[in-house]
């Protein structure tokens with residue numbers, strides 16, 4: 083349903099154009115949950131926002147395609163975006179309070195999404211029809227509120243955002259996201275601002291929506307452990323590039339890229355509780371200094387001569403791909419691979 087081909091997004095800065103997203107390829111099949119995972123500044127949000135047409139200046143799509151149901155969204159006009167955004171593709175943001183308007187009742191905020199996209203069409207234009215329309219919309223909002231687990235929705239309809247807890251506010255956002263029955267739901271760190279038990283409840287809710295409605299999802303997170311539990315497929319991003327992607331169980335059980343291996347070692351609870359937590363040394367490379375070579379080199383325990391050139395994606399098997407010199411065939415890296423032994 084969604085295919086991202088060679089997508090490149092640049093930000094014009096004083097130091098030149100920064101490629102926040104650099105020749106990214108991935109796809110989402112109907113009903114699939116895909117995770118975009120990586121440390122802060124890797125370009126996850128930029129990649130996600132482009133699928134909603136929300137890249138703002140100084141950012142710009144400089145290459146590639148976003149194919150949604152056969153149509154390239156990268157060339158969309160503002161009007162074409164308005165028809166898709168919220169209706170076909172919806173998004174849940176990290177911090178509910180930046181999305182919700184504190185001055186409006188939450189019921190009306192959800193109803194507004196229905197009105198924007200005329201989900202319920204008025205048949206004739208009289209006061210009675212308008213009254214009926216309002217009633218129908220309210221019914222739909224109450225159904226949505228029930229669906230996302232808000233009890234006593236008739237009363238909560240009249241409440242203001244600050245009267246809700248963080249977890250409940252996130253549920254309201256999910257209800258707004260679902261209002262038009264989108265086929266693709268995007269979520270940027272949807273649980274980062276919540277405490278652990280609430281996090282699990284929100285993820286359960288999203289999982290249930292995925293199962294019951296077949297809604298495809300892309301979830302952005304820095305937490306590989308969360309992605310492992312939640313996503314069917316994972317794409318690991320580093321410095322604007324996807325460095326590894328594949329079905330979640332393959333990525334978790336047999337990670338190939340030293341960066342993915344590093345991320346896994348920093349979350350021992352999903353593999354082995356007795357293992358020591360080892361954070362990846364160093365920080366993400368300054369994107370203005372990014373050259374042609376492997377961006378992870380400076381932090382990589384296996385870095386060698388073969389890493390000083392452009393590295394392309396290597397197919398480990400049909401579903402599993404990695405961008406690392408250790409696995410490139412026909413290069414001097416095969417010696418490196420032997421040296422790395424255990425990989």
Ligand SMILES: Nc1ncnc2c1ncn2[C@@H]1O[C@H](COP(=O)(O)OP(=O)(O)OP(=O)(O)O)[C@@H](O)[C@H]1O
Pocket residue numbers: 093094095100102120121122123124125126127128129139140141304369
């Ligand atoms: N408005 C901007 N102007 C210039 N550069 C930007 C801007 N927004 C993002 N960038 C650049 O794009 C890079 C990727 O940013 P992005 O927000 O997509 O990363 P992220 O992986 O979502 O990180 P985080 O986990 O912190 O949200 C940043 O490191 C920064 O260099």
Ligand code: NI
Pocket residue numbers: 126127128270302
């Ligand atoms: Ni982000």
